[in-house]
Amino acid sequence: MSLGKSPNVTAALRFFGFILFIVGAVFAYFTFTSSDVLSIYTGLFAFLSFALVIIGLLMVIAKIET
Numbered sequence: 183m184s185l186g187k188s189p190n191v192t193a194a195l196r197f198f199g200f201i202l203f204i205v206g207a208v209f210a211y212f213t214f215t216s217s218d219v220l221s222i223y224t225g226l227f228a229f230l231s232f233a234l235v236i237i238g239l240l241m242v243i244a245k246i247e248t
Contacts, residue, residue, distance in 0.1 A: 192246050199241025206234025 210231035217224040 195244065195246065196242050199238045199244075201238070202234055202241060203238030206231050206236075206238055209234060 210228065213220065213224060213227040213231055220227060
C-alpha cells in the first residue's frame with residue numbers, strides 16, 4: 183500500500199496542520215498582548231508565530247499525490 187493512497191495519512195496531515203495553526207495563532211496573540219514585557223524580542227516571537235501559522239496553513243491545504 184502506497185503512503186499517498188491512505189486516507190489516514192491525509193487526515194493526520196490536516197489534523198496536525200490545524201493544531202499547528204491554532205498553536206501559532208495563540209502564540210501570536212500572546213506575543214502581541216505582552217509586547218511591553220518582551221520589549222526587543224517582540225519581533226522575533228512575532229516572526230516565529232507567523233511561521234507556525236503559515237506552516238500550519240500549508241499543511242492543511244496541501245494535496246497528497248495519489
